[in-house]
Amino acid sequence: MKIDRYGKTGLALAVLASALSLAALGSCGKTSAAGGSAGQSGGSAGQSGGNAQGAAASGRRLGLIPVQAAIVQVGELTADRGTSGQVVPDTLSQVAAQVAGVVKSTPRQVGDWVRAGDIVVQLDDAQFKLALGSAQAALDSAKLNLEIGLYNEKQANPKLAIDVQSAQSALDAAQKNYEAQKALYALGGTSASQLDTARTQLSQAQSGLEGAKTALDQNQKSGEQNIAQLRVAVDQAQIQLQQARLNLQYTAIRAPFAGQVSVLSVNPGMYVGLNTPSFTLVSAGREIDFNVPPSDAAGLPVGTPMRFTYNGKEYSIRVSQAPSAPIQGLVPMVASVGGAAGLPFGSVGTVSYTVAMARGALVPVAALSTLENRNYVFTIENGKTVRKYVTIIAEAGITAAVSGLDNGATVVLNPPPGLLEGSQVQASMVPASPAASQTAGNS
Numbered sequence: 001m002k003i004d005r006y007g008k009t010g011l012a013l014a015v016l017a018s019a020l021s022l023a024a025l026g027s028c029g030k031t032s033a034a035g036g037s038a039g040q041s042g043g044s045a046g047q048s049g050g051n052a053q054g055a056a057a058s059g060r061r062l063g064l065i066p067v068q069a070a071i072v073q074v075g076e077l078t079a080d081r082g083t084s085g086q087v088v089p090d091t092l093s094q095v096a097a098q099v100a101g102v103v104k105s106t107p108r109q110v111g112d113w114v115r116a117g118d119i120v121v122q123l124d125d126a127q128f129k130l131a132l133g134s135a136q137a138a139l140d141s142a143k144l145n146l147e148i149g150l151y152n153e154k155q156a157n158p159k160l161a162i163d164v165q166s167a168q169s170a171l172d173a174a175q176k177n178y179e180a181q182k183a184l185y186a187l188g189g190t191s192a193s194q195l196d197t198a199r200t201q202l203s204q205a206q207s208g209l210e211g212a213k214t215a216l217d218q219n220q221k222s223g224e225q226n227i228a229q230l231r232v233a234v235d236q237a238q239i240q241l242q243q244a245r246l247n248l249q250y251t252a253i254r255a256p257f258a259g260q261v262s263v264l265s266v267n268p269g270m271y272v273g274l275n276t277p278s279f280t281l282v283s284a285g286r287e288i289d290f291n292v293p294p295s296d297a298a299g300l301p302v303g304t305p306m307r308f309t310y311n312g313k314e315y316s317i318r319v320s321q322a323p324s325a326p327i328q329g330l331v332p333m334v335a336s337v338g339g340a341a342g343l344p345f346g347s348v349g350t351v352s353y354t355v356a357m358a359r360g361a362l363v364p365v366a367a368l369s370t371l372e373n374r375n376y377v378f379t380i381e382n383g384k385t386v387r388k389y390v391t392i393i394a395e396a397g398i399t400a401a402v403s404g405l406d407n408g409a410t411v412v413l414n415p416p417p418g419l420l421e422g423s424q425v426q427a428s429m430v431p432a433s434p435a436a437s438q439t440a441g442n443s
Contacts, residue, residue: 063424064383064424064425064426065416065419065423065424065425065426066425066426066428067380067412067413067415067416067419067425067426067427067428068412068413068414068427068428068429068430069380069410069411069412069413069425069427069428069429069430070364070367070410070411070413070429070430070431071408071409071410071411071429072361072362072363072405072406072407072408072409072410072411073361073362073407073408074359074360074361074362074406074407075359075362076356076357076358076359077356077357077358077359077360077362077393077394077396077399077400077401078354078355078356078357078396079354079355079357079396079397080352080353080354081292081296081352081353081354081355082350082351082352083290083291083292083350083351084290084348084349084350084351085288085289085290085308085335085348085349085350085351086288086289086290086346086347086348087286087287087288087310087337087343087344087345087346087347087348087349088286088287088288088289088345088346089259089282089283089284089285089286089287089345090283090285090286090287090336091257091259091282091283091285092262092280092281092282092283093256093257093280093281093282094277094279094280095120095253095255095256095277095278095279095280095281096275096276096277096278097121097123097250097253097272097273097274097275097276097278098250098253098274098275099123099128099247099250099251099274100271100272100273100274100276101123101124101125101127101128101251101271101272102123102124102269102270102271102272103121103122103123103124103266103267103268103269103270103271103272104122104123104124104125104268105121105122105268106120106121106122106264106266106267106268107119107120107121107122108120108255108261108264108279109261109264110261110262110263110264111260111261112260112261113258113259113260113284114255114258114259114260114261114281115255115258116255116256116257116258117254117255118254118255119252119253119254120253120254120255120261120264120278120279120281121252121253121264121266121278121279122251122252122253123250123251123252123253123272124251125248125251125252128244128247128248128251129248131244131247131248132241132244132245132247132248134244135237135240135241135243135244136241136244138237138240138241139234139237139238139240139241141237142230142233142234142236142237143234143237145230145233146227146230146231146233146234149226149227149230150227153226153227164209164213167205167208167209167211167213168209170205170208170209171202171205171206171208171209173205174198174201174202174204174205174206175202175205177198177201177202178195178198178199178201178202180198181194181195181197181198182195182198253278253279255281256281257281257283258283258284259281259282259283259284260281260282260283260284261279261280261281262280262281262282263279263280264278264279265277265278265279265280266278266279282345286337286343286345287320287334287335287336287337288308288317288334288335288336288337288349288351289332289333289334290332290333290335290351291327291330291331291332291333292323292330292331292333292353293329293330293331294326294329294330294331296331296353296355297323297326297331297333298323299355299356300319300323300333300353300355301319301322302319302320302321302322303318303319304318304319304353305317305318306318306319306335306351306352306353307351307352307353308335308337308349308350308351308352309349309350309352310343310347310348310349310350311347311349313342315337315338315339315343316337316338317335317336317337317338317351318335318336319333319334319335320334320335320336321333321334335351357394357395357396357401358393358394358401359393359401360393360394360401360402360403361390361401361402361403361404361405361406361407361409362399362400362401363377363390363399363400363401363402363405363411364398364399364400364411364413365395365398365399365400366398366413366414367411367412367413367414367415368390368392368400368402369415371387374389375389375390375391375392375402376388376389376390377390377402377405377411377412378411378412378415378419378421379405379409379410379411379412380410380411380412380425380427381410383424383425384422384423384424384425385412385419385420385421385422385423385425386421386422387421388404388405388409389404390402390403390404390405391403391404410427412425412427413430
């Protein structure tokens with residue numbers, strides 16, 4: 001026989017309890033008639049005392065040990081968590097000046113609701129209008145230069161082409177003359193000096209043709225390069241004109257989306273530089289910012305339902321951003337909230353959520369005992385106790401998820417001193433929650 005944590009003392013108590021039960025049964029057999037009448041009246045009083053007391057008394061008369069018991073269910077052990085959350089706008093933007101200038105006016109003030117595109121800050125635009133006019137004039141000039149270059153190219157090329165044709169005709173004539181003089185010289189009909197003159201004229205005609213071709217080719221190349229440069233000048237002038245138009249538009253600093261002006265950083269007459277914040281805009285939509293431990297963040301994907309409680313009112317929220325890396329030991333989280341018109345920005349409330357701990361047999365912690373560093377429970381089978389060793393997977397509040405028990409098993413709660421394996425018991429059933437919960441606070 002194994003001796004549990006109560007040791008030999010528990011065994012002695014159990015033997016003593018059995019002896020007392022036998023003595024009580026013997027004395028009951030000797031009860032007189034008067035005693036029987038008293039017993040009947042006592043029975044009526046016991047009935048009015050309730051079923052649990054009657055069952056316990058019946059158990060003691062039969063030598064059974066009265067215990068409380070619960071039925072085990074296999075399921076998911078969950079824990080309710082709570083942490084603080086703050087109401088913030090779902091979109092916040094510091095709108096900066098995209099050009100430098102002097103503030104002319106501020107058509108909108110702090111607290112004003114604006115639509116997308118509304119002017120909140122207006123810069124002085126006089127210089128920007130002048131710059132736009134200058135850029136337009138530069139573009140017109142570049143276009144005119146391009147037209148002149150194209151015209152000159154159109155006029156020069158035909159003339160040079162004609163020069164090439166003339167040089168070719170002169171070369172053809174010099175070639176024929178040289179051939180004729182050469183033939184006459186062979187027949188003795190002309191002198192050597194006349195043949196040399198014809199040869200010289202042929203050479204000059206060849207040089208003239210080459211010069212005409214070179215002039216035409218150089219003019220064509222020069223014209224193409226010149227036209228290309230003129231076209232680039234036009235493109236640059238167009239870009240400068242577009243930039244001047246944008247700069248003029250940027251003098252009106254507008255709301256990028258519909259929302260409320262929460263901060264106005266400039267005043268009329270103030271000079272603002274490029275990229276200087278001019279106002280802060282927040283959206284009408286709200287969200288909840290909160291932090292959770294890394295162990296909880298893994299079980300809170302996007303879409304997880306939660307609750308936000310503020311000023312005694314509860315709002316339904318959902319995780320809208322995937323968990324990120326921890327910051328100072330906690331994971332920043334964001335949840336969207338619907339119907340939050342009554343939630344002021346900056347208000348702090350409580351975010352409540354549920355996380356899954358483990359899956360197993362859900363056992364009240366009160367049923368767990370320890371023997372030689374091993375956890376066990378007493379189950380009830382056929383009216384007798386059976387020790388079952390279990391492994392604790394997770395705990396949450398008053399419930400633990402364990403392995404080693406079947407669904408529907410009956411376990412003894414708060415086992416009385418001296419309870420041993422094989423003891424006959426009278427069980428009083430206690431309802432067991434299918435899923436346990438635990439409330440904890442996160443800072």
